[in-house]
Amino acid sequence: MIRGNDPILLTPGPLTTSLATKQAMLRDWGSWDAAFNRITASLCRDLVDIVGGGDEFACVPLQGSGTFAVEAAIGNVVPRAGKVLVPNNGAYCARILKICKVLGRAAVELPVPEDQPATGALIAAALDADPSITHVAQVHCETGAGVLNDLAGIAQACAARGTGLIIDAMSSFGALPIDVTRTPFDALVAASGKCLEGAPGMGFVILRKRVLDACAGNAHSLAMDLHDQYVYMQKTTQWRFTPPTHVVAALRAAVDQFKDEGGQPARLARYTDNCRALIDGMRALGFRTYLPDAVQAPIIVTFHAPADPAYQFKPFYEAARDRGYILYPGKLTQLETFRVGCIGAVDANEMRNVVGAVAQVLADLGWSARPAGADSRRAA
Numbered sequence: 001m002i003r004g005n006d007p008i009l010l011t012p013g014p015l016t017t018s019l020a021t022k023q024a025m026l027r028d029w030g031s032w033d034a035a036f037n038r039i040t041a042s043l044c045r046d047l048v049d050i051v052g053g054g055d056e057f058a059c060v061p062l063q064g065s066g067t068f069a070v071e072a073a074i075g076n077v078v079p080r081a082g083k084v085l086v087p088n089n090g091a092y093c094a095r096i097l098k099i100c101k102v103l104g105r106a107a108v109e110l111p112v113p114e115d116q117p118a119t120g121a122l123i124a125a126a127l128d129a130d131p132s133i134t135h136v137a138q139v140h141c142e143t144g145a146g147v148l149n150d151l152a153g154i155a156q157a158c159a160a161r162g163t164g165l166i167i168d169a170m171s172s173f174g175a176l177p178i179d180v181t182r183t184p185f186d187a188l189v190a191a192s193g194k195c196l197e198g199a200p201g202m203g204f205v206i207l208r209k210r211v212l213d214a215c216a217g218n219a220h221s222l223a224m225d226l227h228d229q230y231v232y233m234q235k236t237t238q239w240r241f242t243p244p245t246h247v248v249a250a251l252r253a254a255v256d257q258f259k260d261e262g263g264q265p266a267r268l269a270r271y272t273d274n275c276r277a278l279i280d281g282m283r284a285l286g287f288r289t290y291l292p293d294a295v296q297a298p299i300i301v302t303f304h305a306p307a308d309p310a311y312q313f314k315p316f317y318e319a320a321r322d323r324g325y326i327l328y329p330g331k332l333t334q335l336e337t338f339r340v341g342c343i344g345a346v347d348a349n350e351m352r353n354v355v356g357a358v359a360q361v362l363a364d365l366g367w368s369a370r371p372a373g374a375d376s377r378r379a380a
Contacts, residue, residue: 007321008346010354011328012143012171012300013066013194015344017254021198024253029245036245037237039252046255048206050264051188052179058212060226060233061204063244066170066191069203071099072224073166073189074137076215077207078105082134085110085126085163087118087154090144091331092168096137103220108133114145114332117295120153127161135164135186141172141297144331145290146339148176148297155183164211170194171299174258175267175343186211195267195299195343196258198251201244271298274342274351281355282340285362286370290337298342300328305336308367313338319364323357 009016029036044059051057062069074096078084084105086097089112100107110126112118118138127133136158140151151167158165164186169178173190187207193200205226207215212230219225223241232240261267275298279289282303290302305311313329316338320327330337340354362369 009326010341014200018345021250021254024250025246059206060230066203069189073187073205075103075220076226077187085133085136090142093139118149120157123154124157137166139168143171143300145302146300159184192251198254199247201247273348277348277351300341302337306369319361
């Protein structure tokens with residue numbers, strides 16, 4: 001993988017991009033330029049193809065981060081009289097609950113432990129207990145801890161009851177398998193700067209066209225009106241408002257590389273190798289993973305902080321950064337943790353280099369990761 005002089009971003013996004021993706025941002029585009037608008041149209045077709053959507057689905061791009069697109073999906077797909085079930089096992093599930101509150105959409109929280117996945121059985125029971133629920137908003141990979149939720153089972157539970165499903169696939173789209181024939185959904189939300197390995201700044205929502213048609217008049221915001229954005233793009237080929245031109249061009253280059261690599265199966269295989277190399281190496285140093293292997297997604301790994309009483313995240317972060325690697329703080333409320341991403345334009349060899357850098361950091365700071373008398377390995 002190409003590194004150059006930039007630090008490696010071991011985060012769930014933004015993340016390290018390839019040289020070809022960076023180079024795609026060196027050209028300026030006019031927002032009315034027919035060539036630029038063809039890029040947007042081709043991207044939307046390819047993004048729908050990744051989930052096997054076909055002509056029954058449309059992709060609506062939006063300016064902004066992934067959270068902008070999540071908010072747009074909730075505010076458009078869920079009518080004002082709707083009611084949303086939100087399984088909550090992490091920070092990004094909690095963010096959806098906050099979005100519902102701000103938008104005035106009734107929401108029901110289904111608490112799930114942070115180290116356990118939401119399952120189809122849990123969602124089925126919750127839906128059966130409250131028939132007034134119209135939609136489920138489900139985070140696929142909850143990167144607060146790194147847990148992989150049972151999306152296929154949840155989708156089937158929703159489909160069997162006629163409940164709409166909105167998937168936050170921000171940290172899974174392009175890497176983990178999602179196919180509308182096996183995982184039916186009303187809307188799926190993702191973004192440019194995650195597993196597609198583009199630059200951050202563009203979100204998108206993939207919707208069934210009949211669901212998109214029903215969104216007319218639901219939007220809480222002019223800028224986030226998915227139906228209006230889609231209709232305008234179909235009529236003019238243009239974005240309604242100033243598009244993130246460089247981000248779109250970078251995503252076009254990134255998706256071309258995604259296809260050349262072998263698409264979702266190849267991307268998953270590389271990230272899985274990355275995750276395995278990282279976990280094996282860090283466990284050898286004495287670190288403990290927060291999640292058992294059975295529910296660990298190959299996207300980002302949460303590690304318990306070193307047991308050394310001198311440990312503080314800031315000097316640990318700074319020492320790793322000085323060696324060329326950007327780590328991420330933990331998102332758990334009850335435990336001291338940190339996170340290391342496995343995604344981006346990096347491979348397993350780079351992850352082994354990460355482990356080597358962490359070993360050097362521990363030695364330089366005089367810390368030990370291994371708890372006294374404890375087994376550092378956690379079984380699957």
